[in-house]
Ligand code: SF4
């Protein structure tokens with residue numbers, strides 16, 4: 001029994017258990033579902049996060065000319081298209097044998113930091129602040145961005161404007177706010193004009209200041225609820241991220257660094273063009289999504305965590321002063337407890353947002369942005385791998401292109417896939433801590449969602465529901481008969497059927 | 505020769521020279537009639553039917569119809585524009601036109617017509633035909649997914665380039681573009697990048713390789729001006745009064 005509760009991945013006698021599903025998980029990007037198996041005493045035997053992932057894309061792109069990939073892959077995802085755009089472009093840089101000009105690299109970096117800013121702002125303010133500011137089991141009718149706008153208008157406004165600024169940076173560099181075409185194999189197709197630069201410079205000091213305040217908000221939340229934040233869904237994990245040659249945080253380019261859960265380095269500055277020598281993808285019968293693992297540790301224990309919490313804790317320093325100061329405070333906080341906490345993700349995310357704002361400021365003052373040397377090429381290659389630190393974590397694009405310029409193979413490992421097992425660990429931990437042996441309520445189930453949201457998973461679906469996604473929790477007995485349902489409609493209203501669910 | 509004859513187009517007098525088609529005269533006089541398979545440099549072909557107008561209650565393709573004095577022609581009327589929208593919808597449904605990742609986006613006549621005629625819905629179930637690319641040529645890509653069978657490349661290759669690289673084969677719904685080579689592959693033809701056939705495709709079938717998105721979206725031909733305005737710029741204008749005697 002202890003053993004089962006230890007893993008919670010697969011129950012011993014599922015046929016005797018009651019099934020509860022959270023489907024879809026709300027306020028995450030896309031479509032996900034959690035299933036719980038409970039016995040008659042409400043003890044939990046199995047917890048699984050299922051992500052409905054669309055893998056048809058890798059097939060779809062076969063036969064297409066390679067220069068189409070950076071534009072086509074953006075359609076994978078309406079949420080962080082820029083990350084796919086850039087990862088595919090980096091892979092295609094390899095295909096055309098290009099070393100980027102300073103202008104091309106800086107325009108792309110600017111685009112990437114704009115994406116980071118808008119994505120992190122969206123996640124923290126729109127998707128998570130309702131849980132964090134009101135409480136995980138607070139009144140569900142208010143626990144959304146509309147409630148935040150009413151109770152904390154200043155915070156809501158900053159969130160909206162931070163996001164909008166990031167989108168403007170993307171528009172200027174990529175040509176459009178979403179699904180632009182700025183980055184092409186070997187470079188970019190436009191620079192940043194003086195007018196565009198001045199337009200962005202106008203507000204950048206305010207954006208840096210707000211990003212700083214946002215770090216403060218994340219920190220205060222942690223301080224105020226120290227015990228909860230420290231322990232909520234906490235688990236130890238190996239880590240994977242990109243770092244610059246000198247060990248600095250670099251969200252656009254670097255070598256791979258992996259450390260085990262005790263902080264020992266497994267590999268460092270590893271050339272990602274051979275990532276498959278250190279990372280492998282496992283398949284599990286109950287999920288469509290792959291489970292990548294570190295080869296040196298093996299499929300059972302080799303899963304790892306990517307994303308803001310990993311990047312902020314595993315880099316040697318952040319190369320912008322305000323974010324570096326914030327990183328030091330984060331690591332020193334309460335003896336380092338935040339650095340290992342699942343809810344430390346939010347704080348780390350805000351540090352990255354600050355870093356991105358500082359990077360944007362630095363780049364906007366760089367005259368290379370107005371350079372006219374935009375594209376280069378060199379010796380053609382057959383294989384291209386592009387890796388980038390996307391808002392949600394390491395993103396790998398891998399292509400093989402034949403001598404006719406057609407893509408013949410494609411493999412993508414997206415951030416959320418890297419975090420697949422880590423998210424499962426997080427929710428199992430929460431199930432153990434808060435749900436086991438208790439009557440389920442909406443508030444308790446939301447604890448599971450809070451843990452998932454900490455990772456900011458992007459569940460490959462264009463649905464952009466901002467806390468209004470319909471949610472349905474079903475209790476089904478061993479024979480498959482529906483015992484009760486708890487549902488939330490699009491407008492956020494809850495309805496219960498049956499008294500199997502307590503109402504707090 | 506009578507050079508002062510006119511016909512009426514949507515109630516306006518349009519002057520024409522003998523031998524001109526209704527389309528030629530209309531464009532030259534600054535009146536746009538939607539078209540796809542018509543190209544000012546080629547003999548009209550009359551296959552897409554987008555240029556259909558009404559003359560005395562009957563419909564006719566304006567690109568092939570000789571201009572005649574006194575004709576009363578209707579073109580920009582909702583009845584015809586609705587039919588044109590349907591034709592564009594059918595062309596979209598017949599091929600695989602994935603504008604968001606198409607490198608011709610912004611330079612494509614079909615897409616531009618879709619915008620100009622305000623085609624807002626698919627209208628028909630997409631047929632998703634299976635049409636593999638021909639990437640055999642080192643510098644030229646053929647993406648048959650987008651072919652609308654206008655035969656401009658066929659005409660350009662034979663009439664201007666003197667090569668006959670392209671032809672149409674099959675009938676009805678199985679009609680398709682082929683390459684005149686025993687292997688069926690473009691690499692086994694004598695096409696060259698400088699050929700006229702490389703310039704004329706109104707959609708994204710005949711492409712110079714490795715160009716892709718070098719020109720930013722937003723700065724392309726039909727991004728700047730709608731096709732109805734652009735087509736008038738391209739039309740050969742009779743220098744006013746040139747041939748009057
Ligand atoms: S390839 Fe282009 S020019 Fe040739 S028939 Fe097809 S659409 Fe017309």
Ligand code: FES
Pocket residue numbers: 538539540541542549550551552553554555556565566567568
């Ligand atoms: S333009 Fe007249 S039929 Fe095509």
